[in-house]
Amino acid sequence: MSKEEYYDFNLELIVKEILRRKAKKVLVQVPDGLKHLFLPHLEELKSRLSNVDFIVSGDPAYGGCFLAEAEAKMLRADLIVHIGHTEYYRSEVPSIYIEAFSKTIASEGLIEELTSYLKDIHAKKVGLCAVLQHLNMIHKVKTILEENGIKVFIGKHGPYTRYNGQIVGCDYVSALSINDDVEAHVIISGGLFHPLGLGLATLRPIVKIDPYENKITDMSSYIQKILKKRYWEIMRSLDAEKFGIIVGFRKGQFRPKIISNIEEIIREKKKTSVRIVMDIVTEERLANLGNFFDAYIITSCPRIPIDNIVKFKKPVLTPGEAHMVLTGKLEKYRFPW
Numbered sequence: 001m002s003k004e005e006y007y008d009f010n011l012e013l014i015v016k017e018i019l020r021r022k023a024k025k026v027l028v029q030v031p032d033g034l035k036h037l038f039l040p041h042l043e044e045l046k047s048r049l050s051n052v053d054f055i056v057s058g059d060p061a062y063g064g065c066f067l068a069e070a071e072a073k074m075l076r077a078d079l080i081v082h083i084g085h086t087e088y089y090r091s092e093v094p095s096i097y098i099e100a101f102s103k104t105i106a107s108e109g110l111i112e113e114l115t116s117y118l119k120d121i122h123a124k125k126v127g128l129c130a131v132l133q134h135l136n137m138i139h140k141v142k143t144i145l146e147e148n149g150i151k152v153f154i155g156k157h158g159p160y161t162r163y164n165g166q167i168v169g170c171d172y173v174s175a176l177s178i179n180d181d182v183e184a185h186v187i188i189s190g191g192l193f194h195p196l197g198l199g200l201a202t203l204r205p206i207v208k209i210d211p212y213e214n215k216i217t218d219m220s221s222y223i224q225k226i227l228k229k230r231y232w233e234i235m236r237s238l239d240a241e242k243f244g245i246i247v248g249f250r251k252g253q254f255r256p257k258i259i260s261n262i263e264e265i266i267r268e269k270k271k272t273s274v275r276i277v278m279d280i281v282t283e284e285r286l287a288n289l290g291n292f293f294d295a296y297i298i299t300s301c302p303r304i305p306i307d308n309i310v311k312f313k314k315p316v317l318t319p320g321e322a323h324m325v326l327t328g329k330l331e332k333y334r335f336p337w
């Protein structure tokens, strides 16, 4: 399989939708990790739809929250083709979402290894979830686990996801909805990002089945390490008096209810805050704000405080952590909101 074939970009659906909607100018948005794999397919789209003007967004597409709506309006595009995520919010610009399912499927041997591991840790009832790219194998994993006597729960999708069992970096509702019924969660995913979020949200043991690396990993010790770091950030925010509340610029990351809820608690506690609108949050940008603020609360994307590679100098909190700091309810870690 060549690299361009690792994912199913569903070109037939893209062509069908562009023709059905009679779109003439199409803005294509692809997550950074998939850009180089999708671009070779653009040639085929251009030759099949020679009357259509395709424009590619070169900016990051972190999630469905980051839909390039403002760019589409500026360019007068009549359709956005957004690859690799499901719909996060209802946009004004007509948009289609292409799932880009992975063609790398976990082998039965790997799923049997997962079964043995779950038995070793005495997990007889597990939640099962997946990132969008691997949702196409969730039923295969469920079937094999159940054939081996493990009870599997797949929860209903949340507000920012489309399919049952699907999770994204800020929506673990599917797993949370069955959290009380299970002893551990299994996630079908590569990398650390989604297993970490799942662990922070559910506070249960997390076992990852990674089809890319063909590997089973117990994520619990890694998650505990990050949890300790998050508590350190929480502790150093307890005396903060002035909060900078980072407000998302992208429509999908603009969360007025969360902002007003946090502001209300800040007022009640006789502390102060200022809203700061920011598209992409970096240490450099926060440093430009000087020493005015004691801590920041990021309402746009709750992964920014946790996953930033460069450490922030001032305490930077998720909405859930801000709630813990402001209410003093520190026993149970709250993530993401």
Ligand code: SF4
Pocket (backbone or CB within 6 Å): 062, 063, 064, 065, 066, 168, 169, 170, 171, 253, 300, 301, 302, 303
């Ligand atoms: S985790 Fe952040 S980038 Fe991902 S969907 Fe949620 S808000 Fe968007």
